[in-house]
Amino acid sequence: MDEFAFIQSIRPAYLHQKSLIQGIDDDAAVFRPGNRDVVTTVDTMVDGVHFSKDTMEPFHIGYRALAANLSDLAAMGSVPAFYLVSLVVPKDYSHEELKGIYEGMKELAEAYQVDLIGGDTVSGKELSISITVMGYVKIGEARYRSHAQAGDRIFVTGTLGDSRGGLELLLNQMDSSSEAAAYLIQRHRQPSPRVRFAASIHDIDRLALNDVSDGIANEANEIAAASQVDLHIENNWLPCSQALAALFPNDSQEWMLSGGEDFELLGTVAEENWQAVQAAADELHLPIHIIGQVEEKAKEFGQVILHKNSEAAVLKKSGYTHLKGGE
Ligand SMILES: Nc1ncnc2c1ncn2[C@@H]1O[C@H](COP(=O)(O)OP(=O)(O)O)[C@@H](O)[C@H]1O
Ligand SMILES: Cc1ncc(C[n+]2csc(CCOP(=O)(O)OP(=O)(O)O)c2C)c(N)n1
Ligand SMILES: [Mg+2]
Ligand SMILES: [Mg+2]
Ligand SMILES: [Mg+2]
Structure with a gap:
């Protein structure tokens, strides 16, 4: 042909x-x-x-x-x-x-x-x-990374790190006969773009949204930089699927932050609109979790702060990057 x-x-x-x-x-x-x-x-x-x-x-x-x-x-x-x-x-x-x-x-x-x-x-x-x-x-209603404001709740749809787990199973030809393994592989091969969810929250005045292709360590930094605010993320609130926790207990933490290819939505929304966002997700049976809060920037540029067991550290971009090194 x-x-x-x-x-x-x-x-x-x-x-x-x-x-x-x-x-x-x-x-x-x-x-x-x-x-x-x-x-x-x-x-x-x-x-x-x-x-x-x-x-x-x-x-x-x-x-x-x-x-x-x-x-x-x-x-x-x-x-x-x-x-x-x-x-x-x-x-x-x-x-x-x-x-x-x-x-x-x-x-x-x-x-x-x-x-x-x-x-x-x-x-x-x-x-x-x-x-x-x-x-x-609708005219003028696109959701920009630059729309986060201090006081906003930070949320993420679905769970994080699953795609990286599926990739690991496939690349290392690990046993994929369990339901958990099949789930992670499916998440890698056939991710669900959150189109319906995004459409269903169209009447909320202001939201910042970014999809998770490289890992939220990257995507959260993109929102922080574009909006000139600090994103404070609570490590223990990051959503992990049962499958990922069961099969990769030692790697899930890192993969939730920088595994990438989850194609979930990371967003920020004014506190008074959070309930409407949650209701829209519930309606679609889509899990959604608050993972932190937006604050005024502490330095002259926006950054991401990861809180873990009462310690706080700057979370740098750490996901997938295509062109590395050099000028
Ligand atoms: N080779 C290119 N030429 C022009 N614009 C580009 C190129 N590569 C990326 N971009 C633009 O840079 C921005 C960031 O790209 P990217 O990180 O790939 O976004 P995403 O992760 O959402 O796919 C986008 O506005 C994209 O259109
Ligand atoms: C064989 C194989 N090796 C490694 C990966 C992991 N990987 C490749 S690209 C990528 C990041 C996402 O792709 P990108 O082209 O950066 O998407 P964009 O950010 O433009 O949406 C990841 C995690 C993979 N999916 N398959
Ligand atoms: Mg994107
Ligand atoms: Mg791209
Ligand atoms: Mg990318």
Whole structure:
């Protein structure tokens, strides 16, 4: 199957979004947003960096790639509408495998009613998938990292560190027959972007949100820097799943802070609005926990302070970083 036959094979049979005017088949897609702000972002996954033959089937690669992008839209308070997929495909990659990637994306696309409206296909050395997503948010209502204020409660959805636990099980080919192991692997391969939760709290005036891709040690620092406040986090309040605590008791602490790829939402909200946030999460049966409090910055820049058994220490960025060292 050549490039053109392949593109025909992945054309969606039907579309969800009424604002779409032209999707796949011309030089570019066209959509008419109406009276809304458009939010857009792109994230890439590369063989050997974000996945390997040991960690993911093609289905999971597609699913996880779209999940990571939808998670960024959720972190902006945006409801997703469209995605474009750019693929670098190695020569030995079969059509069956490519189909698997698109099936993974389709499962999530159906769940969130997002339409595939374009992309690009080239051959190359390593499998690489870049997805661009676009979503809508009411004018002026996007959720910025810079919106945290002193006095806010800090919260996080779901549990932290599970994805790192799943990765460890897969990379070391550890016994994955237990329910706990299967859970962690599922969390790694098929993370749940918190799109519905973010949408359901749209009427709260002000929230800062950031999604957890690199680990909250990174994401909390991004909020602290952007908002110029200190984030005080209580170590013992960090949410750990039973599965992670049972299988990796010695590593769970570090992985909750810097394991990354959990795609949960880290947020801050005024104290008087916390109950509404909690109620929205409860409605969706989504666990949510307060993990600390925002305070005025103690220095000339915002930082994260981790409190542990009555001791406090500055929590530096410690999650995943792609370009290390050097100038
Ligand atoms: N190569 C690049 N060119 C332009 N902008 C970039 C590039 N890489 C990252 N960015 C931008 O830098 C910001 C931080 O990116 P990133 O840390 O990847 O965010 P996230 O963790 O939410 O995916 C985003 O606004 C992103 O769009
Ligand atoms: C085979 C393999 N090795 C290591 C990892 C761990 N890992 C790779 S990228 C990453 C961080 C998240 O990816 P990034 O590209 O930084 O996402 P973004 O912050 O842009 O959303 C982590 C924890 C993995 N997922 N798979
Ligand atoms: Mg990114
Ligand atoms: Mg993000
Ligand atoms: Mg990153």
